[in-house]
Amino acid sequence: xxxxxxxxxxxxxxxxxxxxxxxxxxxxxxxxxxxxxxxxxxxxxxxxxxxxxxxxxxxxxxxxxxxxxxxxxxxxxxxxxxxxxxxxxxxxxxxxxxxxxxxxxxxxxxxxxxxxxxxxxxxxxxxxxxxxxxxxxxxxxxxxxxxxxxxxxxxxxxxxxxxxxxxxxxxxxxxxxxxxxxxxxxxxxxxxxxxxxxxxxxxxxxxxxxxxxxxxxxxxxxxxxxxxxxxxxxxxxxxxxxxxxxxxxxxxxxxxxxxxxxxxxxxxxxxxxxxxxxxxxxxxxxxxxxxxxxxxxxxxxxxxxxxxxxxxxxxxxxxxxxxxx
Numbered sequence: 001x002x003x004x005x006x007x008x009x010x011x012x013x014x015x016x017x018x019x020x021x022x023x024x025x026x027x028x029x030x031x032x033x034x035x036x037x038x039x040x041x042x043x044x045x046x047x048x049x050x051x052x053x054x055x056x057x058x059x060x061x062x063x064x065x066x067x068x069x070x071x072x073x074x075x076x077x078x079x080x081x082x083x084x085x086x087x088x089x090x091x092x093x094x095x096x097x098x099x100x101x102x103x104x105x106x107x108x109x110x111x112x113x114x115x116x117x118x119x120x121x122x123x124x125x126x127x128x129x130x131x132x133x134x135x136x137x138x139x140x141x142x143x144x145x146x147x148x149x150x151x152x153x154x155x156x157x158x159x160x161x162x163x164x165x166x167x168x169x170x171x172x173x174x175x176x177x178x179x180x181x182x183x184x185x186x187x188x189x190x191x192x193x194x195x196x197x198x199x200x201x202x203x204x205x206x207x208x209x210x211x212x213x214x215x216x217x218x219x220x221x222x223x224x225x226x227x228x229x230x231x232x233x234x235x236x237x238x239x240x241x242x243x244x245x246x247x248x249x250x251x252x253x254x255x256x257x258x259x260x261x262x263x264x265x266x267x268x269x270x271x272x273x274x275x276x277x278x279x280x281x282x283x284x285x286x287x288x289x290x291x292x293x294x295x296x297x298x299x300x301x302x303x304x305x306x307x308x309x310x311x312x313x314x315x316x317x318x319x320x321x322x323x324x325x
Contacts, residue, residue, distance in 0.1 A: 043223065043259035044241035047071065051082055051232070051251045057140075059089025065232055065253035067154070074228050074255060075283035076204045078295060079154040082232070082251065085110075086148065090141035093324050095316065096132035097305050098162040098295040102208065103128045104189060104277075105150040106234070109143030115322035118168060125173025127189050129200055133157070133164040135308065135315025139324035151232070151277065155204050158284050159297050163315075169200050183217030183266075186210065191280075193221060205282040213238065213266040213274040221278060222261035229256045229280030231264075236274035239265040 051065035060083055065071070067079035078099060085091070103110060104127045112128065113119035115137045122128050123143065130136070142148040157164075171189075178187045179194040188198045191207030198208075205224070213219060213236075223229050231240060231254040237247040240254055243265060248254060256262060266274040289296050294305045308314040 039220065039222070039259060039261040039263065041259040042241060043229065043256040043262045045245060045248075045254045046257045047255040048248065049253040049255070051080070051253060056081070056083070057085070057089065057091035060085040060091060063251050065251075066230075071253065071255065073156075073288060074230060075285065075288075076156040076206075076281045077153065077228070077230070077279070078156055078288070078290065079152075080232060080253065080279075081152045082149070082234075083152060084149040085142045086146040087142050087144075091139060092141070093137055093139050093322075094293060095135060095137045095309055095319070096130075096293045097135045097309075097315065099132060099157050100155045100203070101128075101130045101132065102153040102155065102189070103130070103140070103150060104152075104208075104210075105148075107150070108146075108148030110148060110150065111141050111143045112138060113324050114138035114166075115318035116166065120170070122170065123173070125176065125187075127171050127176065127200075129169040129171075129190075129202075131157075131164065131167040131203065133162070133166045133315075135305075136166045137316065137319055137322065141324075153208070153279065154295075155202075155206060155281065156284055156286075156288065156295060157203060159286055161203050162296060171200065183214035184219050185212040202281075204284065207278070207280045209278045211264070211274075211276055211278060213264065215266055215270045215272070216268045217266050219264040220261060221264075223256075223259075223278075223280050224282070225260075227280040227282050229262070229278065230254060231256065231262070232277050232279070234275040234277065236266065236272045236276075237270060238274040238276065239267060 049070045051063035056062045063082040065080040105122050109121050109123040111121045121143045176187050177196040179196045186193045187210040188196050189208040190198045190200045193209045233250050233252050237249045239245050289302045291302045296302050309316050312320040
């Protein structure tokens with residue numbers, strides 16, 4: 001996304017500040033996935049960030065939970081947006097290089113097309129896992145006049161994968177594995193939970209789980225050792241990490257501490273379901289150089305990427321000829 005910012009890249013001088021950081025790493029202590037287990041070292045809430053609304057693209061509104069001043073990144077995650085877009089707005093033609101985007105539609109739909117001829121619409125419950133690799137230019141526009149919303153996650157790629165060919169994995173809602181048990185429902189977009197596995201291949205090892213807990217239900221989900229993880233609350237209120245913690249409501253990102261799993265409760269006093277995503281990934285432990293939609297390891301690689309984009313080369317050749325319809 002970030003369409004308007006990117007369309008102006010060719011006007012920006014190369015000496016504009018480029019952010020180069022070392023990504024945050026939090027160690028965990030277990031692996032696998034098990035429902036109903038007790039944890040020796042439960043993951044607790046380390047940091048709580050409210051995803052505040054901001055304008056993005058062309059008339060779109062996003063709640064950015066990761067990729068803001070309070071939480072610049074969480075290795076390997078670069079950005080999390082909860083987006084809402086209505087026609088005629090959207091995210092017009094813009095490039096990416098060096099990472100993956102995961103778009104999970106919650107309501108309505110998003111129509112996508114790129115300069116390689118790939119096009120289609122993902123609707124409520126569908127997911128698109130796009131590997132930008134060495135470079136892609138695409139558009140993401142609303143599929144219906146109003147009420148198009150969802151999540152978009154940016155996942156970093158390791159240095160040896162940043163220049164691979166672009167690729168897509170798309171799953172329709174009915175093909176996303178799911179399970180139910182004692183008031184807990186899960187949709188497994190990536191990874192494993194409650195005995196079901198996602199078919200999605202993750203170059204950067206990742207789990208992406210969409211949970212719904214009915215009032216009175218509780219969940220115990222293990223998370224692989226050495227992975228960083230966080231929760232984003234979509235609706236309802238829940239207690240995370242410790243039964244004595246204060247409830248957390250919608251639009252909050254909860255960064256989790258080290259431990260061998262996460263426990264979650266939707267208290268009996270609640271009258272509404274709790275819905276949240278639990279996302280975890282293996283940290284890359286590599287430097288991050290980011291200039292808008294370009295994510296590499298060094299400033300010189302960013303400068304080369306900007307030149308490649310401006311001069312239509314090394315993955316951006318079709319930029320000279322292509323615009324979305």
